[in-house]
Amino acid sequence: MPHEATTPEPASTLEAIVDGLMDDLCADLKRLAAIPSIAFPGFSPEPVLQARDLVVELLRGAGVSEIGELNLPDTAPVITASVPPPTPDAPTVLLYAHYDVQPPGDEHLWDSPPFEPTDIDGGIRARGIADCKANVMVHIGALRAFGGRPPVGLNLVIEGQEEYGSAFDAYPPTDPDAFACDAMVIADTGNLRPGTPTLTTALRGTADVVVEAHTLQAAVHSGAYGGAAPDALLALLKALGTLHDVHGDVAVEGLRREPWPGTALAEDEFRAVAGVREGTPLLGSGGLGERLWNGPALTVVGLDAPSVDRGASAVVPHARARLNLRVHPRQDPQQAQDALVRHLRRLRPFGVTLTVTPGDTGPGYEAATDGPAYRAARAALRRAWGDDPVHAASGGSIPLVNGLAAAVPGAEVLLFGAEDNLCNLHGPNERVLRSELRGALLAEAAFLAEYAAAHRPGGAA
Known part of the structure; x- marks a missing residue:
């Protein structure tokens, strides 16, 4: 049965719905994070398929009936799903995340077993819980917030081999109709720091x-x-x-x-995140954004x-x-x-x-940020975190972003999610904060509502 919810209109309604979903969402996130879905050579493929099955189960439980699977050579299954738009004038949004994770590395460096999700102060610790299973649950939570009937059409793409790379990176331009949308939310990023709403607008x-x-x-x-x-x-x-x-x-x-025009970490924050030893200078000159991103x-x-x-x-x-x-x-x-x-x-x-x-x-990527989806996203992130969002970039690349952008060149590409720069993704003791998970869920649900409203007759273009 899909999770029932009333389509939110007043601000207080959506916040209340999201808060009411959080306990179940965290419980399901722990179920997903307990599966060692490592799609690297030398690791068993069975946990990857187990994670796929759980994601499909959660999508069905959130009210999605049209669920498929894309199987490419030497590539873990890509889950595809769709929800038709509620009205002919409603836009379609593509939601992306991945259910595979990095290997845990040296398990002696973890404070708890990497595939035993463990409650910590303000969050949950496990391998892959931030990158990117929390973002999978953000998409599922947004569906639950609307009772499986969002105010936009949805195409969902939940990949199973992002961390190692696969044939899927180059696939979207070969089948553009399968990824048709007006805007896409690539949920494989997060905030510059906890509590700072962030839109990632460039990738090296x-x-x-x-x-x-x-x-x-x-x-x-x-x-x-x-x-x-x-x-x-x-x-x-x-x-x-x-x-x-x-x-x-x-x-x-x-x-x-070139100089970076957006927001960047302060040097002391970067030193802490990177684990730079005391007394050791940073490399290079100029602003951190310029050195790291531009x-x-x-x-x-x-x-x-x-x-x-x-x-x-x-x-x-x-x-x-x-x-x-x-x-x-x-x-x-x-x-x-x-x-x-x-x-x-x-x-x-x-x-x-x-x-x-x-x-x-x-290739790298730089998004155009002056369209209706970005206007809706800025309003949604402001609502979720109570502050104006900043623009940041990522020094890491996400090859699929370019593939999706090439498949749907007219779609706006938004990158935001439940990770943050202190979450230790790819390192020991990876964690997600409950506040970041809640904020990302509220932001995505609010974005879908804002973006739908902008497309209604008389809405803001």
Whole structure:
């Protein structure tokens, strides 16, 4: 049976309905978060399917009867569902989230078992409870708030392999009718800080490059040959040292960087979130928003070289590094990758020629924020949190956003949800705050009502 509710009109009605839903919503969130739905190679697929089944059960219980499934090669099932618009002039909104989660990592770093949802002060702790199962429950809670009969049409897409990546990232443009909508809510983000209503309006792009140095046929004695024999690791380190200037800013020509016009974390907040050791300076210069979101970042994410504990007294014949480049939301990631490849191929550290291999790229995204959906969203977030929303960005990429935007180029894309920058997503002791879950649910329900009202004859365009 669907959860019964009266279509809200007065502000107090919707708030009361949401507050009345919270206990059941948190209980169902715990059920979902207890399932280790890790869609990575080497993990059992059964929990992923178990999570899928529970999401379908919860959608049916919220009043959704049209539920399907998209199965693509080497990809966990994508749940699709729809609710027809109540009137011919009502808009359609696509709601997105994902039910898979990151692996827990070192479980000794958790204060409680990662797949035993545990109540904490103000919230619940578990792997994937913020990223992104709380956002799945926001969508289900919004359906419950309207008794399964929202004031707009809905297309729901609940993905099962977002964290690892899959064939679904590029699928939407191949079947645009399946994702038709006027606006979409991508609930895989959250607030800049708890209690600060936030619309994520930009995502950095990404590109990978592997660089390596080959100098000897095999390792040779460092005492007998060191000093003349070319050391591959030294050559590679010298090359990597050219990627940043003395301030730590990326020094590769052709990478776009601009001041960030929105809101960003204060430095002390960022230090706390990132776990920067006391006395250690941050990299780079300029505003944090510029460094994190509106400019490039280069990270050595992998290095093949002898380990300290097992290294022999020998000159290294081969060394390799994998670089991850994050780029300005409006820069073509292929162009940015080409700039990095050119930079590295021009180098001859100690006369050594480097082998440079470009890898995958993913585009960034920047939303247009002047349409009716954004006006409705700003009003809804203000209602939910009692303050004007800020615009922020994400240094991480969400490849599916570009796929959906390409499938439905006329739709407005909104990113908000129940996560926050302190929730430890992808790290130990991930948690969601009950206040953020409640705020995201109220914001989504209020958005659907506001957006529907704007499309009625005589409504605000």
